[in-house]
Amino acid sequence: MTPSFSLSPQQAEPRLEVARRTLERLLTVPALAPRYAGHRQPRTLDDLAALPPLMKDDLNTALAHLRPQAEHGATWLFQSGGSTGAPKVGYAPTGFYMTGVHAHWQPLDRSDVFVNAWGAGRMWGAHFLSAALADLSGCQVIAVGSVGRDEYADWLAFFADREVTAIGGTPSVLRMWFAAARAAGLKLPALRKVLWLGEAWQPQLDEDIAEVAPQARRWGMFGSTETWVVGTNTPDCPADTFHPLPEQLVHVGPDELLDFSTLNPDMLNPVLRYQTGDAGQLVACPCGRPGPAMRVLGRRDSVVQVRGLGLHVDDVIARVEREPGVSRAQVVITEQRGRVSAVEILLLTDRGAAVDVERLRRDVLSATFTLSTAFQHDPDSFQLRRVELLVSNDRTGKTANLVLRDGS
Ligand SMILES: [Zn+2]
Numbered sequence: 001m002t003p004s005f006s007l008s009p010q011q012a013e014p015r016l017e018v019a020r021r022t023l024e025r026l027l028t029v030p031a032l033a034p035r036y037a038g039h040r041q042p043r044t045l046d047d048l049a050a051l052p053p054l055m056k057d058d059l060n061t062a063l064a065h066l067r068p069q070a071e072h073g074a075t076w077l078f079q080s081g082g083s084t085g086a087p088k089v090g091y092a093p094t095g096f097y098m099t100g101v102h103a104h105w106q107p108l109d110r111s112d113v114f115v116n117a118w119g120a121g122r123m124w125g126a127h128f129l130s131a132a133l134a135d136l137s138g139c140q141v142i143a144v145g146s147v148g149r150d151e152y153a154d155w156l157a158f159f160a161d162r163e164v165t166a167i168g169g170t171p172s173v174l175r176m177w178f179a180a181a182r183a184a185g186l187k188l189p190a191l192r193k194v195l196w197l198g199e200a201w202q203p204q205l206d207e208d209i210a211e212v213a214p215q216a217r218r219w220g221m222f223g224s225t226e227t228w229v230v231g232t233n234t235p236d237c238p239a240d241t242f243h244p245l246p247e248q249l250v251h252v253g254p255d256e257l258l259d260f261s262t263l264n265p266d267m268l269n270p271v272l273r274y275q276t277g278d279a280g281q282l283v284a285c286p287c288g289r290p291g292p293a294m295r296v297l298g299r300r301d302s303v304v305q306v307r308g309l310g311l312h313v314d315d316v317i318a319r320v321e322r323e324p325g326v327s328r329a330q331v332v333i334t335e336q337r338g339r340v341s342a343v344e345i346l347l348l349t350d351r352g353a354a355v356d357v358e359r360l361r362r363d364v365l366s367a368t369f370t371l372s373t374a375f376q377h378d379p380d381s382f383q384l385r386r387v388e389l390l391v392s393n394d395r396t397g398k399t400a401n402l403v404l405r406d407g408s
Contacts, residue, residue, distance in 0.1 A: 168195030325353030
């Protein structure tokens with residue numbers, strides 16, 4: 001039988017003390033207490049699976065009430081959720097729980113020269129948690145953060161000169177670095193390790209890395225601002241498969257929706273059956289490491305309403321990215337007074353690739369029921385366009401599959 005928890009009852013149940021304490025904290029939140037009425041304190045994994053799941057908004061409600069504070073050192077505030085408007089806040093202590101990660105995952109060692117290319121500041125956690133990992137590894141750190149488009153070449157020359165052995169960032173940002181290196185004809189022969197976190201791996205990176213740093217291999221972390229790092233992988237694991245940490249309990253619920261309960265007693269966010277919106281399965285990892293690994297299948301909330309019909313954004317992107325010469329696609333939906341006025345797909349194409357954009361547009365339109373129906377009377381409101389850059393979040397460097405624009 002396929003397991004639905006990442007830990008066996010023997011491994012997990014002695015640690016459910018932390019889950020019980022989290023439930024007690026949640027019961028003090030007036031807006032959340034009623035939903036737990038009638039549920040008993042989790043003594044077993046079955047008890048835990050019977051508790052109602054938490055969503056992002058629930059966690060924000062809980063944190064606004066609880067205002068947790070770290071036992072030792074500073075309590076850091078990080079932005080959790082929406083990238084517009086007032087930040088929703090998550091908390092973490094100095095160290096960002098990376099001791100537990102480092103105990104099981106050591107991509108870096110003392111001999112490494114590590115470029116930390118995750119954006120710093122703006123209340124995003126990735127730069128700081130990877131700095132904490134570097135600290136535990138005892139390596140040399142070059143804290144670069146995010147740089148402007150015209151700065152890549154100079155920095156890359158510096159990296160080559162310093163014989164950089166490792167770099168880390170979101171896959172979207174890493175693509176910028178490797179594409180810039182390819183464009184400049186620059187090699188990083190000493191680079192062995194590419195650390196990543198924040199988005200799914202992008203297969204085009206394999207191609208860029210093979211060109212720029214043929215010795216380099218990818219090392220991934222999976223997590224969120226609310227849960228912090230949940231699992232990690234190595235070059236021997238598929239890019240979508242991660243080994244959960246023993247202090248993070250992963251559960252696969254209905255519709256393969258994943259939820260996370262932290263069993264780390266120092267966790268400040270009350271993460272108890274918390275759903276990030278990601279779907280997944282527990283599988284045996286081909287790397288051979290025993291125990292269930294988590295295969296992440298992507299988000300289940302990628303369906304957006306277009307004129308009353310559900311558009312499966314990830315399916316459309318996958319369809320477009322199968323086209324030879326297209327390396328990445330992004331759906332941009334423009335709304336006017338609450339109604340979708342246009343859908344545009346932005347295309348990043350390989351250099352010199354001949355892509356017949358109009359033919360591809362007609363193919364996608366006819367193959368996608370939602371689009372052909374929604375734009376039956378104004379098919380020109382659906383367009384494909386080649387671009388130099390996709391729309392990315394300035395704060396995190398992430399490039400989402402879907403961008404919503406208000407055109408009114
Ligand atoms: Zn593995």
